[in-house]
Amino acid sequence: MVNGGPQKKRVLNLAAAPLLQNLIERLMLLIFTIWTGLTISFLVTRLSPRNPAEQVLSRIQGAGVFMRPEEIEVMRRTIMGLFGLDKPIWEQYFSFIQSVFTFRFGPSLLNFPVAANDIISIYMPWTIFLLLTATLISWIIGVVTGIVMSIREHKRGVRVLEYIFITMFPLPYVVLAIAFLIIFVGVLRVYIGVTIIPKITLSLETLWAMFSRAWLPALSIIVLSSVNWAMGSLALARTAKREPHVFYAMVRGIPTNLLLKRYIGKNVLILQITALALSLGNIFGGALVTEYIFNYPGLGTLLYQSIVTNDFNTMLGVTTYSILGVATASFMIDMIYPFIDPRVRYGGGE
């Protein structure tokens, strides 16, 4: 995106105001991304062969209440109406898109008749606590390790460390989480916390309850994502080292500290900060795998339960939050990027 290149044809041409043009194009992409994600999720639930209303009905009948057939029919219609399933599919689609703007996703099936949004707000703080701490800690550890490793590349310890990282990098997270579970619960028999969810208040007690529940899942995330961040930073730092100005600095014998901070660190940080922003946007989806494996009360567990019980409203609610989170984060990165990296400018060629 270097300024001054030959002007190419673009979808929209506002040659006079490159910033404005970029903003508009990026906003269009943001809306398109959110729309694509929401539509796919909606289609998946509506095309599925299962019907949540029938399930509520059978649960009520299963409780042993005797009803005449016409009463059942009336009840079925009432429940279908509550879930909005009696309308044609395009009307359901529009009311779903509408619900995204108001954050009201209708009643939950699992906890009928509580609103799906109320349930989501119970689980949200748990997920944010777990993922925010784990993401930040692993980012700091990983980036620092990666940069330091690139400087001391020829030390034996660094080589060994890199090979350890290489063996961990391709593993799916779920395998590592299982390994953690085997080691801590199966072998060491560590107590990993209570299963009841205390009411969230701003007190030390709540914080302690969250911490005692979150430390093991957080640890498993930190170990694997530190490795990811370190591998990424190492690769970036190696590219940076090949740049002529860094090579020149090394030849000139600039002290290692300065080389780390000014020459390599900065180049790596620019890219890694944007990646951090993107993974912070991912927080709102909850950590599906972590929460499922460690039975942690967060959005991921809620999403999994809602999927298993066909609780469409809660399912769509959680997915909406995660799509909005990621899409907005990536939008903000693109907008802020030129302020962090002076080499990037709006407008001009491709």
Add this chain to the structure above:
Amino acid sequence: MVQYLDLRISLAIIISLILYSVVVPQLSSYDPRLWNVVPRERPPSLQYPFGTTSTGQDVFVLSAWALRNSLILGSIAAVLLVVIAFTMGSIAGGTRNTIIRGLLTYLIDSFCVIPFLPILIMIGSLWREALGTIGTALVIALLGWGGQARNVRSVIMGLRERTFTYTAIFSGYGVLKLIYRSYLPYIVRWLSIAFLFGIIFCIGLETTLSVFGITSLENPTIGTLIFWTREYQAYLRGLWWWYTFPLVLFIAFLVAMYIVVRRLIAVFIEGVR
């Protein structure tokens, strides 16, 4: 010092694991999918080198079968994923039509961002009965192609601006000859790396899905094997052989694949020798 020692070891591991997963189920006298064919919960012995499970299966045969299925599924998914990614990416990078390029770029960018694991689990759980091996592979490919397509797009856009393209055009190459002679050797290297990486990616995704118990559980893969160890509480009951041997083989395979990919990238793309 032997040259490329890590590459040699990795290739040896990959080949022997593929042989193990193909040959062992053939030699076994019964269908590895059947339950209760051997005594339950026996620790490793001469007769059952990896022990037996609570479901009455020989872990030595079972993990070979599971590894084989994971590999097949991963490879199919990786092929589909690379095909989709290559088609989308090369059209987006190569076309001169502004509208098509804009639309495809939007589509690629949004598929990079959409959190696909929840959607994948939704699809898997709602249509579990209908999705077989091919179906699961197709769904994984249909949702996971975004990142690769973005790479293809930038590779193609980069190629178009390279000097040798202009040289070729000025010396009278046609489009087909240009693609065949100048681009293909470059792209084939690139595709082979994308394919191997795709296998690692797709096997990982399939394992994740199976641990949730939302793929077809009758035909074991490494993921469903882990699922059953969780169902039978093997971790708490000290049945260590049930999960340790398959997991170690699985990890060895993935790591060996990854080392090969790293070497290929270093040699093919970065030009390090």
